[in-house]
Amino acid sequence: MKNCRNHFEIALNKIKILIRNFFYLWTILIVFSVSGQESDNIIIGTKHTIVSNILREDRTYQLYLPDSYAKSSKTYPVILLLDGDYHFHSATGIVQYLSNDGEIPEMIVVAVPNTDRNRDFTPSHSLINYVGDTDEKQKTTGGAEKFLDFLEQELLKEIDSKYRTNKYRILVGHSMGGELSTYAFLSPERSFNAHIAIDPSFWWDDQYIIKKIDSSIIKKIVNKKIYISTADNYERSHFITRARTSQELFYALLKNNGMPYKNCEFEYFEQENHITVPILSLYHGLYFLFKDFVLEDVEFRSAEEIADHYQKLSDDLGIAFLPPENMINNVAYYKLYGGKDRENALKLLKMSLSYYPDSAITYEILGEAYKLTGENKKALEYYQKSYELDPSNESVAKTIRELKNK
Template sequence: MKKIFLLLLCFYLTNSFSQDSITIGSKHHVFSKALNEERNFWIYLPPDYDNKKFAPAKYPVVYLLDAENNFHSYTGIQHSLAKGPYAMIPQMIVVGITNTNRTLDLTPTESNRDAFYDKNKKIFKQSGGNKNFISFLETELRPYIDSHYRTSGYNILNGHSFGGLTAVNILLHHTKLFNAYTIIDPSLWWDNEIMIKKADSIFKNKDFDNRSIYLAMANKIKIPQDTTTDMARGIRKFEKLLGSKTPRNLRWAFKYYENEDHGTIPIPAEYDGLRFIFKDHLVQVKEAVENPSLVAQQYHKLSKTTGYVFLPSESYLDWMGNFCLEREKPESALAFFEMAKMYYSNSSNVFLRLGQCSEKKENKIQAQLFYEKALQLAPDNKKATTLLKNLNK
């Protein structure tokens, strides 16, 4: 009898405490002709991406180098910053690129110079494949992502160390491949500071067409260097060039992280980099409730700063409109839902909300028209069906 009781207890506990997986992304791969190998990458999709309540939207994309090291942390940072009505950045797709031969892919020249030898021993056996890696990004991975996902056309590159070196190379020679760059403790010492020398001439003449870069430098006092040049000195030279050459239409910021070393800097720098790139994204909720036009003003400012047209998301406008309805501010709610209709005219949810606003204002005829439009766009919208039936009772 005791055994039967224990078996029943185990069965009860097993069925009482269910287990579900928490998934932050998915793994993918493509064969790269540019690199002559199969390459793996990980995809994070934002919360609204598959939300059937809202009309399908397009999203900016972050390309994350060294994904095996920072995919989990970066997607967590991005998710937190983009969450709710106080979002400081837009929801974004994150593409994490994992490594096969990191030094080969992320360095612009071969290590055949004195700077790469230590007591006649070659430090980097394979290097200088950055050109092919950039070709992979530009002609293979970017087109794949754009054709398989709803991308907006705004792209960010995040690179640390050799990844930061790659980001500088792309900024200088393939500027339009990305709209913004987070360059974290870049290895600008590489090949006797070759990228700094190139930047010196390129910064004089090039129009960077509203690109943004965030440059971060770690404290290296306790970190021994295994090259004949110095990482910190190279980064400071690059910062000085940015200040003295004032490259046209390049928005930039620099920060020295005194309490971080080369290994710990990525997380705080990634957070700060996103805040810098989208510094004009946040709209103050309480002020916007009283004056909905502030939203349009803020996004106009964000678009001007980034050189790219950004719009408030439907989920944000929906939240703001409902917030106003709950506080008996139907006029403000109507302004938010009208804004949503202007940007997302194929959304059934927008017309449902407009119908609810009309009901609040006791305009039943207008409410009926909105509910009917909501059902025309989505015949399976159960809430619109219920509201329409109740309206006609």
């Protein structure tokens, strides 16, 4: 009877996991459907192949470009996503959702599928697996340095040459991929600015990664950022002991050796397991990396305050980050109608154009602002510029005809 109960509980837990995963995937599909509703096809990204001389093999990668990419000339940060074939759909959905309202910057996502995961993600050679047994499947381990060389010297070099990147790079890895991301974090010569390690395998090779921490290393990477998550709890599983112990020890040593608190975060997701934790981890990890991106009470801020906030953010991150176009325009719209502050609304819209000179929507809102006060000549000028940039906007075309007939 006890065995039957155990089997039933295991089956029930599996059903709960399936239901949770279905909910996450359904949410992401809704995001994609909304963003792609103007086209017959919903295009999330594109697939590419690169010949690697370093790895001596062909590698594929999947690419996601932000919604604004085709209509702007700005540059974008890059997320490099390990286990790309597994995480691409969910990760791009999260990035698109968070950036759409300006919670994080828009980003290019480059997802790298695996060929030999054991080889590429491990910084040392070991045949000992998680439970302490010898595993011949791990005979190719220890190729992390070469794989990181491929990522930086070949893949990212191609991405930088073909797309408008701003050199801010985030390396995201789950499980053994989290081990690799953290290994790159502890390597001062590596060019990544930020790291997300999702339930990372710090137990690997007798806690190899933990032995790399010392104060001299930390001094060289003090401006990098790292977010680490962990899954599950001891009441549900004692199998997590080696993983959890190594993760907590790593974080403690990181802080004890001088890593600033503002640049490192360790978060528990004890109701998730190793399989379900990536979605929440990426969501919260991106929030942590860009925790100062959003300006509090932005709707009450002036154009000067908004510009100053993003200048300070850029100085802190070492890369220029512009105020999000949607955010500026939303604040301007609020001031125009809700705040009855036309003067500051116009300042914001003109600031938006200084950052995004090819924005049809900003020209349209400017036209609307001048139309409200009866300055039809100026309004027509901005509406016409908006229509030049976006000839598909029938609403603007109609307004232009109305203004010309007045």
